[in-house]
Amino acid sequence: MNRHLLSTADLLREDALLVLDTAEQMARLSDRSVKKLPTLRGRTVVNLFFEDSTRTRTSFELAAKRLSADVINFSAKGSSVSKGESLKDTALTLEAMGADAVVCRHPASGAPQRLAGWVRGSVLNAGDGTHEHPTQALLDAFTIRRRLGRLEGLAVTIVGDVLHSRVARSNVWLLRTLGAKVTLVAPPTLLPNAVADWPVDVSYNLDAVLPGSDVVMMLRVQRERMSAAFFPTEREYSRRYGLDADRAATLPPHALVMHPGPMVRGMEIASDVADSPRSTIVEQVANGVSVRMACLYLLLGGADEPEEREVIR
Amino acid sequence: MLAQADIARIVSRMAHQILEKTSGGGNVVLLGIPTRGVPLATRLATRIHEVEGVTVPTGSLDPTMYRDDLRLRAVRPLRVTDIPDGGVDGRVVILVDDVLYSGRTVRAALDALAEYGRPRAVQLAVLVDRGHRELPIRADYVGKNMPTSRRESVAVRFGETDGADAVLIVGGGAAGDAAGEAAAGDAR
Known part of the structure; x- marks a missing residue:
């Protein structure tokens, strides 16, 4: 070390x-x-x-x-x-x-x-x-390994405000090191310019990515870091990039839903998804x-x- | 120093001694100290089962975080602690290790054990006692007393962890404590 x-x-x-x-x-x-x-x-x-x-x-x-x-x-x-x-x-x-x-x-x-x-x-x-935020990424990796038994070869989807998220950055590097395949899903305005150089795939369509995901990590929309208008309305963000029950139902049966907290229920994640058995939010803590x-x-x-x-x- | 057949005979004798001293092994829990105390505990349990037909709960106890010498060398990786269902309260716990040397590992293990409950009695079984104790600790069951110099290391190898059974004395002479300790890893 x-x-x-x-x-x-x-x-x-x-x-x-x-x-x-x-x-x-x-x-x-x-x-x-x-x-x-x-x-x-x-x-x-x-x-x-x-x-x-x-x-x-x-x-x-x-x-x-x-x-x-x-x-x-x-x-x-x-x-x-x-x-x-x-x-x-x-x-x-x-x-x-x-x-x-x-x-x-x-x-x-x-x-x-x-x-x-x-x-x-x-x-x-x-x-x-x-x-x-390295310890957050390590605890996320630990949680995934405990639930699914491995990290190698898993498809992990990280959704939301990647631009302002240190959790996303730490997870991208750690998951790459541990052999998982990472896909970032976010509005183009909430992705950093350098994302093309990261070892990730990028998508703007959450519905297309979910069925192939072993893990979906929801990020909080960080209002306190938002200095400009990154998306038109919160409602539109939630409709396109929020994880509601209908979307969660398209995940494979074993897939996990994660959130580093604090979460905004109804914004990036629906309450019934956050409280479902596939959610690891309390375990992560x-x-x-x-x-x-x-x-x-x-x-x-x-x-x-x-x-x-x-x-x- | 010891070959496969010697070790098998010693384990068999130790199993009989445990049965004798604990009046049939009914209330016994065997806890191996990683790494090589664990396969030894399993072998003792197997032999006890063959002799008396009793199944002795067997687990492992990692004393690393209770050691008094953590700050003296690089950080040690943690090993598995696995206390059998039923716990240790009121049981006769036999700690099992491969080599008894300074006694510091056993002292740490006693502290670790106390966190899991209050055994009725704690005993110690070791395959090799090589002397040079630094604490007032002695074993209840000794496979083989092996007088050694501090310059030497005793290496116990088990089929489960190392491919074949053997007890070797390595080092000595010019090698010195430093090189012996650094290179031997689990050897003591």
Whole structure:
């Protein structure tokens, strides 16, 4: 494993599989009565969140606590950041406090990468701008593998606001690495210009793609990132790109419906589809804790630096 | 040091000792410590079944996350923990490992086991005891006492994991602890 988890684009296949296999063992812990492990006792994990996020922050916090790490939550609101402190000074402050890992969410793409150059500990990207959200992609892959038994050769369709979605980007790279075939479906205005260079197929017709999909991943329409009119009306978007019950019925019987959350019921996904047995939306949340435990263990569970490792008898 | 036939005889004797000491093995659970404690536990269970006709629940217990030396080397991959249905509460749990050396793995396994319940008693069965204990731990069932130097490594191979049964002593001399540990992987 690398010392940091910044993106899935540079994650090796063997490392990605190691995360999934480790998460599998972590997931077994949620079945037992004592869920806590002593593994990261004495280690400090800082959640550094410059964007609101309840679900990801809570998931990382629970993962670190299950491994007995100390957790400090540092959010931009009401902190020194709102008083004008720079990212670098914040990083040096955390460094001085002895953070072994920094979990960073930032509205600017690349911020965790910069952070990784300033701190001694490991940096985990918890979402940066429209760049990547690697643990989300890893938990999606983990969820698919648990349900369908494999990733190799599966047809995965990602639907919606790809342009603003770091989840879509992380999934495209990871799924490619793990051997799945990805199709993006979105209005042309919500696809990035560079999509032609991505290892994906592109379609504008959801109905044509669904019958051949093993997995369909719905993305939230990110109103807060919409600075221009990307589609005429929400109703039209929902009619053309929303997953309603009639559309879901055209999926193969084994196919999964996924959503990274938070979902807007009635917009990109209909309520009865979100609550159907083929939906993995609640499982994804539970699996998120296991996958983040695996990432924290693999980044913090061993010796700090290879040269510091002693040979033990 | 030991060949296939020797190992079969040793496993057979250990199975008889377990039956004797636990009065027929009725309340016993065998938990193998990965990697090679697991096939050994399975073999003991098979032999116990052949001798006495009782089916002993068998599983595996990975102590990795309870080790005291995690920070001393690169991160270790996790192995499977599989506690049999019926759990460990009130049972006689026999931990099974291939080689007993410092005792640190067994200590970690005892901590891990405590998270799954409260056994009536915990015992330890090992194929090879090579000495050099660093903790006050001893085995209840020992296949073979094998005096070794710290410079050497003991490698246990099972057909299930390695293609053939054997116990080898490797290293020693100029190889030293460092090279032996780094290269041997599961050897101890």
